[in-house]
Amino acid sequence: MIRYALALLLLPAGAFAQSLPPDLVQARLLPGWQTEGGSRMAAFQIRLADGWKTYWRSPGDAGIPPTFNWKGSTNVRAVHFHWPVPEVFETAGMQTIGYHRELVLPIEVVPADPSRPVHLRARVDMGVCRDVCVPTEVALTADLEGPGAPDAAIRTALAHQPERSRAKATCTVQPTGDGLRVTARLNVPVQGPEETVVMEPVDPSIWAAPATVQRQGGTLTATSDLVASSGQPFGLDRSGLRLTVLGAGRAVEVTGCPAP
Template identity: 50%
Template sequence: MTRKLSFALAAACLVALPFAAMPFAALARDTSQDQVLKASVLDGWTTAQGTRMAALRLDLAPGWKTYWRSPGSAGIPPQFDWSGSENLKSVRIHWPAPSVFHTNGMQSIGYKEQLVLPVELIPKDPTRPIRLEVSLDMGICRDICLPAEVELNAGLMMPGKRDPLIDAALAQQPKTGKEAGLSSITCAVEPISDGLRLTATIAVPVQGKAETVAIETADQTIWVSQAVSSRQGKVLTAVADLVPTTGQPFALDRSGVTVTVISDSGAVELRGCPGG
């Protein structure tokens, strides 16, 4: 497990809510991954484009959750290693719209009790089947947090068949800006002592109750703070700090910025954020 994941896990565990009748250490010791997490591969089907639409299925015990690709201040980012696979050129993950959780005043973003994560597999040779091997490091949390290490493999013979669970997860993907009625999006950037402050102005109708904005950059080494958002009519504004490992202002690749608006009704994903 990487240092980054271990540090995030430790931080999340520090804010976990211990049971009154049992010390935290005892809880962690008495709970194992196998008790609260089951993982499997859904084989899926070969698409008309020659890719393979499969999925990772994660079933969690009641009350347990895991995290989205950008997990928030109290979450643990999942990390994937596909290098053991055969005839696999690349992987495109189709994230379903996540939910937002609040614990002790801290925000996390993820999925509760079950996640079907569609993965579109691009083969090196479309005429041959893919042998999938994936290692997944992830965090799973309820009143405590545990590191989970999942090893999955599957031989994906052609052509496969459609799976209603994968279809349902694909239908839960975030809407595009056009689908959400987006009029415009702009990002203003100003330097701060250790990086940049980004203000996203999003002209889009209300998407649902309790809108939360998540901001990501293409460079995953850049730390992004929890966005502070507000709405005035059809205009949603979100402000977040971007801090690189250098701790200095930097040139931001605006085309690599992703802004996601999450609500109880789903999510909207906006890629690219030009200047005003």
Template identity: 45%
Template structure:
């Protein structure tokens, strides 16, 4: 469950376009360009493309775990042809503080690399997707993008996509231990992570892989070389629920662009 405050919602805008960016006349207020970057074929036979959304000054959009009051992009690949799977790669996000509330996302533009695995590598790929996302400035606008692109040939390396891939949080094998406890409307998570300090303003982001749940803004502090972060998880049912510790993902953002990701948090 993700919060998108109804008082801030304007209208749902549906856009239909190919890999060529949409013109400004086709876009909602706050969005200046949107499209799919053509990308290249990888050594494994997959194809690396990207969703590229550009925003007007002051506007932002959200990361996969958007914070207390945001809407993460949601993807539907139904209608694609010769597509076995699509993996979305997420660059390091920014943290925003607005009216005492923390959200997580991207300002000015969002570049999400898309790794497309064809069902048959010898045939062209037609990628068809509906992307639901929110963009915000003083108001928030929910947007529905309908995208389609024909992907053929080896393509060519794209430095913009390559930079977004390089900006992903580094996988971190460090020791993380979690304690889970039921609360009235969900589960409380306490994570203890053995991690050297990452500078001023460390931020811990806690999410649950594979299930949409609302997550409170984590409360984070340090005890020397140990980072401790706590948050509440509330599902749509607003009741305690089973959590597999292997599905917990913790991202730590530090000073100077540092970012690490810990997958799984055993008890």
């Protein structure tokens, strides 16, 4: 069973706030089911007004990625996200990555004690955009207990994750004036007529610019500049560097990029 409460706060004020659609953001927790391993496979569902979008964990040039604060939750040892394949948007010469109309984000909750109910208290900060971007805060609480039941929306989102590949990837790294330039070469199948490569360092404070991408047969080459938010020099953990190739409704993900 699940019991949840929802509170929604839109931060803009005045006439602009009054012009927003009343159903701009609707959010809830899908209770899901208890897995054979004892974790809970739930999901965060957000529905947006027509024409609006929200963002992936790596949002691109101008997006606002969602952040989750679980303070106040009980019997929670760990939380793992299973992001479905996002879309790539081009707006005013900028590339952003996210979802339009709806996002079902599976959340695997690992309880400290699988025999006891899980109480979730989540504050989600995110951005939703159309012609303008609106910073949005969603507050949710839920009690997850019992075996639960299969949920088609969660299963669909889980099935639509990027394919995890053991394909060969190598990276060359060169220093730049304010960071590092990483050139990755991946032997992965074609994901569509237009491919986008996203580089995600282990350290979230390191920003990666949209990559330039070229393909020759089975080899995809992507180059991105990495800069630390501190402006200071940094080391790159090659073993944890995540490379995601996004295509036409599909994607492949490679983790680790050693030197050639």
